[in-house]
Amino acid sequence: MIRSLKIPGSLNKIAEKVFDSEQISTNDAIELYNCSNLALLGVLAMAVKKRLSGDFVFFNQNFHLEPTNICVNHCKFCSYRRREGQKGAWECSIEDIVADVKRFTSNGATEVHIVGGVHPSRDINFYVDMLKAIKKNAPNLHIKAFTAVEIDQMCQMGNISVEEGLQKLKVAGLESMPGGGAEIFDETIRAEICPGKTASAEWLRLHSVAHKMGIPTNATMLYGLLENYEHRVDHLNRLRDLQKQTKGFNAFIPLKFKRENNAYSHITESTLIEDLKNYAVSRIFLDNIPHLKAYWPMIGKQAAQLSLNFGVDDLDGTIDDSTKIYSMAGGEENPSASRAELVKLIKDVKLVPVERDTLYNILETF
Ligand code: V47
Numbered sequence: 490m491i492r493s494l495k496i497p498g499s500l501n502k503i504a505e506k507v508f509d510s511e512q513i514s515t516n517d518a519i520e521l522y523n524c525s526n527l528a529l530l531g532v533l534a535m536a537v538k539k540r541l542s543g544d545f546v547f548f549n550q551n552f553h554l555e556p557t558n559i560c561v562n563h564c565k566f567c568s569y570r571r572r573e574g575q576k577g578a579w580e581c582s583i584e585d586i587v588a589d590v591k592r593f594t595s596n597g598a599t600e601v602h603i604v605g606g607v608h609p610s611r612d613i614n615f616y617v618d619m620l621k622a623i624k625k626n627a628p629n630l631h632i633k634a635f636t637a638v639e640i641d642q643m644c645q646m647g648n649i650s651v652e653e654g655l656q657k658l659k660v661a662g663l664e665s666m667p668g669g670g671a672e673i674f675d676e677t678i679r680a681e682i683c684p685g686k687t688a689s690a691e692w693l694r695l696h697s698v699a700h701k702m703g704i705p706t707n708a709t710m711l712y713g714l715l716e717n718y719e720h721r722v723d724h725l726n727r728l729r730d731l732q733k734q735t736k737g738f739n740a741f742i743p744l745k746f747k748r749e750n751n752a753y754s755h756i757t758e759s760t761l762i763e764d765l766k767n768y769a770v771s772r773i774f775l776d777n778i779p780h781l782k783a784y785w786p787m788i789g790k791q792a793a794q795l796s797l798n799f800g801v802d803d804l805d806g807t808i809d810d811s812t813k814i815y816s817m818a819g820g821e822e823n824p825s826a827s828r829a830e831l832v833k834l835i836k837d838v839k840l841v842p843v844e845r846d847t848l849y850n851i852l853e854t855f
C-alpha cells in the first residue's frame with residue numbers, strides 16, 4: 490500500500506531500497522538530508538522502525554549520577570565544566586554517591602547512568618571503588634557508566650591499557666556504557682569544537698574493545714553546531730561500519746546542540762523540523778543499530794512525542810531530576826517524568842509503551 494505513494498524523482502530509488510530492507514548508501518543519506526518532504530522521511534523511517542521494534546516504544550526507570558563537573562577538557566559546547574576551585578564546581582564523594590543510589594533505588598529505578606567531567610586527579614582506582622560501593626548497596630541496579638572519553642583518560646592516569654581498565658571496571662560492576670563523547674567524528678570539526686578530546690578513532694576502538702568483552706554500549710552524535718550533512722553522514726557511517734563487525738551498539742542517540750552558557754551561544758539552535766529530519770535519516774541509515782532514542786530532557790517531552798513518528802522507539806527514562814548537563818545548557822529544568830506520563834505520551838500516538846531494563850528486556854507492556 491505504502492509503495493503506491495507517488496514519490497518524486499530519485500528519492501523513489503531510495504524508498505524502494507528502504508521498503509526492500511536494503512541498506513542505503515552514504516550518498517542516499519545525504520540526499521535524504523537534503524529532502525524537504527518531512528512526511529516522506531517519516532514514512533520511510535517508520536518502515537525501518539516497524540521492522541526493528543514493531544509498535545513498541547521503550548522507556549526505563551533510571552537516574553543519573555554526575556560525580557563531578559571538574560574537567561581537564563575544554564569542549565567549547567560544554568556549559569557544565571568548571572575548573573577545580575571555581576564557583577559552581579562539584580565533586581561527590583563515594584558516600585554521597587551511595588546515598589543517592591539508596592534514595593533513587595527506593596523510588597523504583599532499575600538503572601543508574603553515570604557520566605561526569607574528566608577529573609584531573611581521580612584515576613581508575615577511584616571509579617573501581619565507586620562501582621563496587623554501588624553494587625554492594627544495590628546489587629540489582631544496572632550500572633551504565635562512563636563515556637569512552639572518561640574511560641580513556643582514567644586509564645591513562647592509572648597507566649593501564651584500555652583493555653585492562655575495562656576489565657577492572659567490568660569486574661567492579663560496569664555492565665554497559667553510555668554513548669557520550671562521540672560528538673562528531675570528522676577530525677577537522679572535532680578539533681574545532683573539542684580540541685584535545687579523545688580522538689574519534691580511539692572512541693570507536695574503545696567501544697569495539699567493550700563490545701568484544703561483552704559490554705554493550707550506546708552511541709551519540711552531537712549535531713547542530715558547525716557540521717554539515719556530509720559530516721553527519723560520515724559519523725553515522727563510521728558507527729554503521731563498526732556495528733557490522735561487533736553488533737555491540739544497543740541504541741543511537743542524536744544530541745541536539747543546546748547553546749546556553751557556552752562558547753557557541755551565538756549559534757542558532759536547530760529547528761524542530763531539522764531535529765525530526767535528523768531522527769528519520771539516522772533511523773533509515775543506521776538500520777543495524779536496534780534502537781533510536783529521543784533524549785527528552787534535551788528536546789522536551791512534546792518534541793520527543795513527535796519524534797515517535799520519525800523512527801524513534803525509545804524515550805530514555807524517568808530521570809527523576811538527577812541530571813544537570815542539559816539544564817545548564819538550556820534544556821529542561823529539573824527533568825523528571827513519571828511512568829504514567831511516559832506511558833500516556835506513547836499511548837497518545839497509538840504506539841505500545843514498554844518498560845524495559847537497560848538491555849531492552851521487557852519488564853511490562855501497557
Ligand atoms: O558527550 C554536552 C553532550 C554528552 C552539550 O547513552 C551536549 O543513553 C548538546 O552521553 N548541547 C553526554 N549536547 C550525554 C550522554 C548521553 C545522554 C543521554 C543518553 C545517553 C545514553 C548518553 O552530552 C556529551 C556531549 O555530546 N553535550 N554539552 C550541549 N551544550
Ligand code: SF4
Pocket residue numbers: 558560561562563564567568569570605606607638683
Ligand atoms: Fe569535560 Fe565532558 Fe564538558 Fe567536554 S563535554 S568539557 S569532556 S565535561
